[in-house]
Amino acid sequence: MATEIKVPVLPESVSDATIATWHKKAGDAVKRDENLVDLETDKVVLEVPSTVDGVLKEIKFEEGATVNSAQVIAIIEEGAVAEAPAAEAGAKASAPAAGAETVQPKPDAGKADAKPQSSGRNDALPPGARFTAETKGIDASQVEGTGRRGAVTKEDLINYASGKTPGVSGGARPEERVPMTRIRKTIAARLMQSKESIAMLTSFNEVNLGKVMALRKELGEQFQKDHGIKLGFMSFFAKAAANALAKYPVVNASVDGDDIIYHGYADISVAISTDRGLVTPVLRNVERQGFAEIEQGIADYAKKARDGKLGLDDLQGGTFTITNGGTFGSLMSTPIVNPPQSAILGMHSIKERPIVENGQIVAAPMMYIALSYDHRIIDGKDAVLFLVDIKNQLENPHRMLLGM
CATH class of the missing domain: 2.40.50.100 (RNA polymerase II/Efflux pump adaptor protein, barrel-sandwich hybrid domain)
Known part of the structure; x- marks a missing residue:
């Protein structure tokens, strides 16, 4: 059927x-x-x-x-069954009969000392050289070997790719033209839409994460035993953002024509990098979630993103976005707002920096945070106060945990 x-x-x-x-x-x-x-x-x-x-x-x-x-x-x-390939059937027919003696041809003694030439087949290379040839897109037959009896080595391939191969002018200069994927084209279009339609401005602040790190060190092991998930930094930022969005609802709003839509909930999009591009699955009702729920939600989305299992429902909606460039080493950036949202919070690398504390210069784990926002509806005062609120919560995490 x-x-x-x-x-x-x-x-x-x-x-x-x-x-x-x-x-x-x-x-x-x-x-x-x-x-x-x-x-x-x-x-x-x-x-x-x-x-x-x-x-x-x-x-x-x-x-x-x-x-x-x-x-x-x-x-x-x-219910149908696939047919056996003709090549397989032919191979079985040509197999020698049981007990038949197989005679192997002897190598030509006169060619034993001849210098071997590159065969052009990368699978004839040693494993390390073969991997280099495949990853760099090199045909080994075009490379002059310097190994024993003219064998092509891994170093020969690397030199060839960088233009240092003996006797070869310029070396390999590969180029490849591939069309953008639909996801990449959509990302590009949305970013241009954001830049062209939003009056974007970015404000910065810095946060001392010493107390957050101390809290994670003190309670992290017990947290993982109780909830089966590690206590990361993102849950602190997500919870702090949800609390701040409740105090400054305009940062959680969006523009629809000449109207402003205020959202009475915090559906926070979390930016996750994948091989196909950046995706932003949504954590729903973060204002009602505890730290363990937030961490589990992020972990589940990260796994689904890596496995290509994210569904359309996972990406729909979102009233605010958090992105963490610090995982790649970014010290500071100006993130781009994800329309129709009106603001995005950027996290960055944690670096030990000298600060003045109680009149003394001390080293502290500091992070720059950035808020890019739509200046059409969010005034600078609200944006700055929102960032300051995030800073105060993270520098006093015990107050945040108590909802203060």
Whole structure:
């Protein structure tokens, strides 16, 4: 019986999808719930699994094609069995009979000392050299070997790529042109939309995280035993942001035409970097969550992002965003607002810096924080007071834990 495989029902905000990668080809056996194809939308990559056991009989759209919601993209013959490849059958037929003696040809003695030439096949290289050739896109047959009997070494390949290969002018200068993915094009469009439609301004402050670090050191082990999740920095920032958003609701608002929409909840988007680009899954109602719930939510989203399992619902909405460039070593930045939101908080690296405390110069773990905001609705006073509130909470975490 033929079974149709269709594009999943897409939400209203997503008009269509692109066939990104087929994991099976026509004639392959498939199992129920086995991923057949990846569909790339403007926001996430969706996996389309097989609904039955059988054989993939027909693929209706090749990679790169645009498809719509509920459109048939493949046909599976349920219960069918894939045919054995002809090459495999031929190999079995040509196998020697049991007990037959196999005679190996002897090497030509006259060529034993001849200098071997690069074969052009990278799989003939030693493992280290082969890995270098593959990662740098080098054809070993174009490289002059300096190893024993002219063998191409890893160093030869590295020198070739940097233009230092003996006898080769200029070395390899590879270039590759690839089209942007839909996600990358959407990110680019949204960033340009933000820059062109929002009167953006950024304010900065710095935070002494000494007490937060001491609290994590004191309670971190017990926290993990009780909740099964590590106590990180992001939960402190998310909770502090949710508290500050309640005090300064305009920072949590958004613009819709000539209207300002005030949100009575803190749905905080957390920026996560993936191989396909930056995604911002949403932690819902952070104002009601405890530290363990926040940490677990972030950990779950990070895993789903790494595995390509984020759904469209995970990315919908969000009233405020937190991004942490400090994980990559950023000391300071001006994050870009994620429309239709009106503000974004940027975290950065923690660095030991000298500060004056009680009249004494001491070293303290300091972080620069940045708030980029839409100056059309958020005045500088509200933005600065919001940042100061974040700073005061993080420098007095015991008060934050007590809701003070």
